[in-house]
Amino acid sequence: MKKHIITVIVILISMLFTYAAIFKAMDYPLFLSDMSKSPLLVKYDKNLLAPVVLGTEFLIVILLAFPGTRKAAFFLSFFVMAMFSLYLSTLYFFFTNIPCSCGGILGKMPYPVHIAFNICFTVISGAGVLLSNKS
Incomplete structure (x- = not known):
């Protein structure tokens, strides 16, 4: 069962x-x-930060593809999602009319929905970390 949950994550x-x-x-x-x-x-x-953000996102996907690097991917994903959640929350609560640079449907979500979405994925990533620790 745990293997199936990890696969879904x-x-x-x-x-x-x-x-x-x-x-x-x-x-x-x-x-x-x-x-x-x-x-x-x-x-x-931004010319340095933007490729780092994209590279990190693609790196997480690559690391998730291999069982031997999944634990690192879960940790990295947890950290990135927690940072994105904190970043969006700060923008939402302390600034106005700041566009989200997430792209696609994610960038069109209202900030409260996007923050909740990110927190959900932070929890999912955390579950991946916990489940991979018990392997």
Whole structure:
């Protein structure tokens, strides 16, 4: 049963990060533009940060594909989702009219829905970490 749960978690996280990364990459100039509008990222070079975000998302998907690297992928996914949740929450509660640079349907979600969505995936990633620790 645990193996099936881990498989479902792998599929969900892989779909999320593949979808998000592909949509950002497909409209890379918009992704950069939206990142540039974030008051939390003004100190960072977007031309450096954007490829790191995309690379990390694709890396998680690749690491999830192999049983030997899944635990690392779950940890990385948990960290990334927790950071994205904190980032979106900060934007929502302390700033106004800041576009989300997530792309696709994710970027069109209202902030409260997107934050809840991210928290759900943070919990899913955490479950992956816990279940892979018991292997």
